[in-house]
Amino acid sequence: MSGANGATRVAAGPRIELQGKPGRAGEEAGEARSLLAAASLTKHFPLKSGLFNWTKAVVQAVDDVSFDVHRGETLGIVGESGCGKSTTARLLMHLIPLDAGSIVFDGRAVGAAEGLSHRDLHRQMQMVFQDSYASLNPRLPVAMSIAFGPFVHGLAKSAAVRQSLPA
Numbered sequence: 001m002s003g004a005n006g007a008t009r010v011a012a013g014p015r016i017e018l019q020g021k022p023g024r025a026g027e028e029a030g031e032a033r034s035l036l037a038a039a040s041l042t043k044h045f046p047l048k049s050g051l052f053n054w055t056k057a058v059v060q061a062v063d064d065v066s067f068d069v070h071r072g073e074t075l076g077i078v079g080e081s082g083c084g085k086s087t088t089a090r091l092l093m094h095l096i097p098l099d100a101g102s103i104v105f106d107g108r109a110v111g112a113a114e115g116l117s118h119r120d121l122h123r124q125m126q127m128v129f130q131d132s133y134a135s136l137n138p139r140l141p142v143a144m145s146i147a148f149g150p151f152v153h154g155l156a157k158s159a160a161v162r163q164s165l166p167a
Contacts, residue, residue: 033070033107034068034070035069035070035071035073036103036106036125037067038066038067038068038103039103040065041062041064041065041101041103042062042065042099042101043084044059044061044063044099062084062087064101065084065088090127091103093121093122094111094118123153144161144164147160148160
């Protein structure tokens with residue numbers, strides 16, 4: 001397939017599958033506001049080559065991905081290697097720029113002038129990597145690992161540890 005500038009479009013791989021509850025029982029459409037709403041997320045990476053660094057192909061890493069997650073729900077993004085799972089997570093965290101689409105967190109557009117800043121988003125949302133052993137410090141107790149996030153965002157260490165312990 002060729003794009004507008006003559007570049008070849010390359011599909012990134014198999015489609016992403018979103019697993020989660022589509023809605024909660026007893027909810028009417030539009031009754032509850034989504035905690036996280038992603039609409040038409042798109043990210044294409046140009047493959048450049050040649051003396052003038054022309055775009056020869058475009059990899060469609062994420063193409064028109066949309067979903068809603070309500071409070072209390074869990075969303076799992078699963079798929080084969082190379083299908084865009086990590087790119088979707090990076091787009092949600094605004095670690096890489098969107099080509100198209102929008103993200104709304106707790107009713108506020110992320111990155112919009114009147115919306116939620118990237119800094120505030122990063123305080124409230126985080127990525128969990130597949131290799132949890134690489135993400136956790138084996139020298140720290142689990143409670144300290146959990147308390148680390150609130151601590152680095154300004155909560156007193158004792159309060160962060162208390163918050164991380166089961167009730």
